[in-house]
Amino acid sequence: MNKILICDPLDPSGLEILHQSGAHVHQLTAEERPRLAEIIGEFDAMVVRSATQVTAEVLTAGKRLRVVGRAGIGVDNVDVKTATELGVLVVNAPTANLVSATEHTLAMMLVLLRRVAAADGALKSGDWNRKAYLGTELMAKTLGVVGFGRIGRAVADRARAFGMEILAYDPFLEPSFARDLGVELLSLEELLPRCDVVTLHTPLTADTRGLISAEMLALMKPGSYLVNCARGGIVDEPALLARLESGEIAGAAMDVFAEEPPTDFALIRHPRVVATPHIGAQTREAQERVSTQTAKMMLAALGGSMAVTAVNLPFRSSDTGGETLMLLAERLSRLGSSLQGGRLQKLSVEMEGISEGLQPAVRVAALKGALSAFLGVGVNYVNAQQVAEERGVQVQQSARSTCDNYPQLIRLKLSGSAGQIELAGTLFGDDPRVVSIDGFSLESRLKNCLLVVRNRDVPGVVGKVGTLLGEAEINIAEIHLARRPDETDALAVLRLDHHPSQEVLDSLERLDEVRWLKVVDLGGG
Numbered sequence: 001m002n003k004i005l006i007c008d009p010l011d012p013s014g015l016e017i018l019h020q021s022g023a024h025v026h027q028l029t030a031e032e033r034p035r036l037a038e039i040i041g042e043f044d045a046m047v048v049r050s051a052t053q054v055t056a057e058v059l060t061a062g063k064r065l066r067v068v069g070r071a072g073i074g075v076d077n078v079d080v081k082t083a084t085e086l087g088v089l090v091v092n093a094p095t096a097n098l099v100s101a102t103e104h105t106l107a108m109m110l111v112l113l114r115r116v117a118a119a120d121g122a123l124k125s126g127d128w129n130r131k132a133y134l135g136t137e138l139m140a141k142t143l144g145v146v147g148f149g150r151i152g153r154a155v156a157d158r159a160r161a162f163g164m165e166i167l168a169y170d171p172f173l174e175p176s177f178a179r180d181l182g183v184e185l186l187s188l189e190e191l192l193p194r195c196d197v198v199t200l201h202t203p204l205t206a207d208t209r210g211l212i213s214a215e216m217l218a219l220m221k222p223g224s225y226l227v228n229c230a231r232g233g234i235v236d237e238p239a240l241l242a243r244l245e246s247g248e249i250a251g252a253a254m255d256v257f258a259e260e261p262p263t264d265f266a267l268i269r270h271p272r273v274v275a276t277p278h279i280g281a282q283t284r285e286a287q288e289r290v291s292t293q294t295a296k297m298m299l300a301a302l303g304g305s306m307a308v309t310a311v312n313l314p315f316r317s318s319d320t321g322g323e324t325l326m327l328l329a330e331r332l333s334r335l336g337s338s339l340q341g342g343r344l345q346k347l348s349v350e351m352e353g354i355s356e357g358l359q360p361a362v363r364v365a366a367l368k369g370a371l372s373a374f375l376g377v378g379v380n381y382v383n384a385q386q387v388a389e390e391r392g393v394q395v396q397q398s399a400r401s402t403c404d405n406y407p408q409l410i411r412l413k414l415s416g417s418a419g420q421i422e423l424a425g426t427l428f429g430d431d432p433r434v435v436s437i438d439g440f441s442l443e444s445r446l447k448n449c450l451l452v453v454r455n456r457d458v459p460g461v462v463g464k465v466g467t468l469l470g471e472a473e474i475n476i477a478e479i480h481l482a483r484r485p486d487e488t489d490a491l492a493v494l495r496l497d498h499h500p501s502q503e504v505l506d507s508l509e510r511l512d513e514v515r516w517l518k519v520v521d522l523g524g525g
Contacts, residue, residue: 001022001024002023002024002045003024003042003043003045003064004018004023004024004025004043004044004045004046004047005039005047006026006046006047007028007036007048007051008048008051010047010291010294011288012291013288014288014293014294017292017296017299018298018299023302026043028052036052038061041063042064043064044064044067044302045066047069048071048078049070050074053077054077054078059079059082059086060082060086062086062088066087067088067089067091067298068083069091069092070090070091070092070294070311072092072093072096073092073093075311081523083312089310089312090310091309092297092311093297096281096286096290097281099283099285100282100283100285102155103283104229104255105151105155105199105227106155109138109159109197109227112227112251112274113135113137113138114135115134136250138159138162138164138197139163140163140164141164141197142167142194142196143156143165143167143195143197143199144168144191144192144194144195144198145166145201146211147200147203148168148169148183148201151230152168152199164197166183167194168183169187169188170185171342172343172375172391173343173391173392174343176392177392188211189219192216192219193219193220194221195221196221196223197225197227198227200228200235201230202230202234203230203231203375203376204230204232204234205374205376208231210233210234211235212226214236214239214242217240217249223249223250224250225249225251226249227252227253227254228253228254229253230256232258232278235258237267238267240267241266244267244273251274252267253275254267254273254274254275254276255276255278255280257278261277322361322362324432325361325410325427328446329362329369329410329412329425330369331369331432331522331524332369332412332423333365333368333369333414334373335423335446335522336421337374337414338520339421339452339520340420342418344370344415344416345393345415346394346396346413347367347370347393347414348395348397348398348414348415349396350411350412351363351408351411352400352404352408352410353400353401353406353409356399359397364384364385371388373520407427408427410425422436422438424436431445432446437452440490441482443480444493444495445495446522447495448495448497448524449496449519450493450496451494451517452491452492453491453493453508453516454489454490454514454516455511455515456488456489457483457489461511461514462481464511465508468504468507468511469494469504472500472501474498474500476494478495479493480493480494499521500519505517505519
């Protein structure tokens with residue numbers, strides 16, 4: 001009998017599913033909460049929402065723990081890295097709040113443009129002043145959707161019912177696929193000046209943090225509105241406040257904030273801001289779906305099924321040894337996608353010396369790496385293919401039973417809006433390495449922080465790069481140099497102890513010998 005610990009409140013619908021399965025279900029009490037690390041050792045699975053922190057200490061103490069179920073989407077409160085190392089599967093409910101988040105976005109939009117909140121507050125205080133609350137219609141206005149994933153598309157569908165024209169920005173959506181969806185795809189710089197309302201629907205990643213910066217806000221159409229029901233941190237909030245105070249932006253609706261709960265209420269209290277406390281998923285229906293989806297995923301995972309929305313790979317001792325090949329494919333593809341730098345349109349995966357049974361897993365791992373370089377933790381081994389299909393990414397797979405130079409080899413070709421790049425990688429024991437980047441032969445470990453530099457093939461480059469890194473107290477763990485015959489350029493891959501600051505990167509880019517450089521964080525111990 002599986003023993004499942006419910007750490008946070010869960011809708012009764014999911015609890016009923018767990019009880020009906022025959023599992024022993026225990027609700028963590030307030031008195032037990034401080035002793036979670038002591039108690040967890042008795043359980044096979046745990047269910048959490050956002051209140052419980054699933055730390056390395058808790059996971060390590062869970063000697064029987066096989067599954068962590070996050071009743072929601074985000075897993076910021078779960079130490080996924082430690083869970084993966086311990087073979088604990090982390091599952092979530094990524095689509096449960098789609099309708100609720102979509103409807104809340106439309107609600108915020110309507111409340112903002114029709115000044116509903118201000119009028120309601122005034123009337124409740126006894127002030128009847130119809131003329132003071134002149135609103136704006138959605139009809140015939142242009143809506144800019146930043147991030148055209150599931151929620152972005154659902155918002156667009158509903159906005160069309162109001163007679164709005166839809167524009168979209170999504171750097172990883174294939175234009176032909178966007179045309180099939182009936183939407184004009186633009187760069188962010190092109191979209192912002194044309195829109196009456198801009199709504200945000202991107203995950204919070206290194207690339208989207210501060211995406212709506214002061215510079216981007218300055219491009220917005222005068223008198224336009226901004227809606228953010230996605231993630232805090234995407235918008236530069238002080239810059240938004242300044243644009244509101246100047247009157248250049250007519251209003252903003254915010255459900256999420258860089259700091260939650262906020263301590264600075266200047267933006268929230270602005271008279272042209274409508275704010276809610278991160279309630280996009282707070283509907284009865286969404287809470288029920290979160291509960292039932294999580295319960296079903298938990299039971300499927302405990303039964304050994306991989307057809308679950310897992311956010312990590314279970315490295316179990318019973319596996320056939322494919323986990324290291326999957327790690328190689330994912331990191332190699334993540335490196336390639338980061339170096340390619342543009343919207344991914346096509347991924348070709350060629351495998352040599354890899355058994356037929358492992359090839360599908362390797363292909364999915366490569367696809368996950370390519371997509372998650374920009375889309376973040378929302379892409380996992382289960383949904384990578386679906387995300388690719390939604391974004392019009394073509395995937396090709398080929399295989400050879402033997403390999404000429406290595407026991408096993410993975411070759412990747414990534415094509416997109418910024419061009420094409422080819423890489424190859426192999427395993428040295430259990431150590432994933434890249435052995436070729438666009439024809440430059442080298443052998444670099446695929447882990448930690450990699451600095452890839454394309455430079456003129458002249459003396460002194462390595463010394464200058466090393467000096468700048470040394471002055472910034474950044475240690476170089478490894479350096480690999482490569483050149484191609486009869487070429488004036490060379491390639492260097494440096495594995496660093498930590499990520500350089502933007503100031504250091506700017507200094508490196510100013511070197512006359514440097515053509516371009518890129519920093520890629522691959523993780524790994």
